Structures are given as structure tokens and as C-alpha cells.
Amino acid sequence: DVGGQDKIRNLWRHYYTGTQGLIFVIDSQDQERIDEAKQELHRILSDREMKDCLLLVFANKQDLPNALSPSEVTDRLGLDKMKDRSWYVYPSCATTGEGLYQGLNWLSQNVKSK
Template sequence: MFTMGNVFEKLFKSLFGKKEMRILMVGLDAAGKTTILYKLKLGEIVTTIPTIGFNVETVEYKNISFTVWDVGGQDKIRPLWRHYFQNTQGLIFVVDSNDRERVNEAREELTRMLAEDELRDAVLLVFVNKQDLPNAMNAAEITDKLGLHSLRQRNWYIQATCATSGDGLYEGLDWLKSRKFGHGRKWGEESHCRGRL
């Protein structure tokens, strides 16, 4: 039954109720995905081992429940990533900014994923992780090496991060929040981090 009370209840929930967003976090092995997940969830560094399969946690931030699926990145299990694509609203692709030898491999995996129909509406957040290391590539270098400027009709953002300190992680969540629930940056923008964190 339709009543004015129902209308106000729905309006109140849409304005003040908890919002949810499903996030898939992937990247090559040893990029720091699990460290990021638990830094966001627990606020601390946890000892990790290579993820075989997945970890899933709900991260509460600014009245939003981010359900984050952290999927292992070893080459033998990357074909399983597609099983997590359905209903993904945000894709976090984590890059080890110190791993210059595998940045092309990261680009190939990202390109392959973005071609998937099930991810066509997902926004893309790239975490350029391990910025605390002395030879780390910055966000501009990774933008170039991943070919992000060539993406068309895809909301994307790149953020320099350090999983162990937490630097840059919440800025990334703010961007995801703005793309899903507000008027944020348009597609194809980079973070304005100057060099390293």
C-alpha cells in the first residue's frame, strides 16, 4: 500500500540510511592487496601470506559499507577473477609501484579485465602502492604505463598509496563514494599527489 509515510520513510533512508558498495580488489601477486584490505578494516598492519582464493571484508567509512573482495593475484589463479565480476560497482586495481619488471604484465591484466562486459559499469580506482620505497614509480608514471589516458567511457582515478602507513587509502574510498553516491570527478582524472607520499 502506498502512503505518504512510505514516501517519507524511503526518502529518509535514501538521504540518511547506510549505503552499500561492492568492490573487487585485484592486481598482480605481492602488490599489497591484502595489506590494504586489513589496513582499511582494522587500521593496522597484519602479517599476510599469498592469497589463494579470496578474502572478503566489510569496511565502514563515512556511512557507507564497502564490501571489499580481495582476490589472489598469482598468475595461475587470475582466470578465476571473472567469477567475482558480477554486481561489482567499483574495481580497485593495485599496482606495486616498485615492480618495474612487471608493470607491462599489470597493464595486460587490467586491459583484459576492462574488456569484460560484466565490468562495463564499474568505476576504476588504481592504487599505486608502495610509495614509501625509494625507487617507486609515481602516479603519473603508472598512468602512462597502464595506458589509462586511452580509456574511453570509463570512470577512473589513480591514487598514490602506502598500505603500511595507510596514506592515500581513504582518499581512494572518498573517490569511490563520490562516483557512486555524489558528484565527484569526471572520468579520466589523476590524483594530485606530488611525487611520493
């Protein structure tokens, strides 16, 4: 778990070695920052250390009005263009825990099968 503040993003790459799965949490209601999130996600995934890692995206804050659906998050992040990586977008609500176990189950099952 690493924070998302601009000041510490340069430190993220120190955690990449040996990574089997990446969990990327999107604020589904913050449509103004989704392009920034897309850019950051693709920057992370372009690192050679992250070449083979699985990607789990939690489309968080699904309980709030105007939240992007998982399919909208998929489109906005450009995930459908990722043909060489296993990825999954799961709807979630961190405050209630809804969707967290299901997403983590997908990740653990797919890490085991690699």
C-alpha cells in the first residue's frame, strides 16, 4: 500500500521488484481526475518490473451518485486495449467493504494460476 500524493509517486518504483499483482483504486465519482489516474496507471505498468503483474482495479465509491460504472472505468482507463495483461475491474465501496473480498479473490486465484 502506497499513498497517491504527487510528492511520493517517484518512490513507488522501489516497490515494483517481484510484484505479482497491482491493486489500483479509482475514485469512481471523481471524473475530473480519471485522466490523471489513467496516465499514472499506464506509467506504472510500463515499468519493466511490472511487465507480468496482474491488475485489479477497484472502481470505488459505487455508493455515491454519478459514480462511473466498472465498464465506464474500463473505457476511461483504456484497459480494453491491454491485450498482454490479465486485468479486472471490480465495483467497490471501501466504507462498507462491498466488493473488496470478491476483487481480492480474483487476484489471489489468478496469482496462484500463474
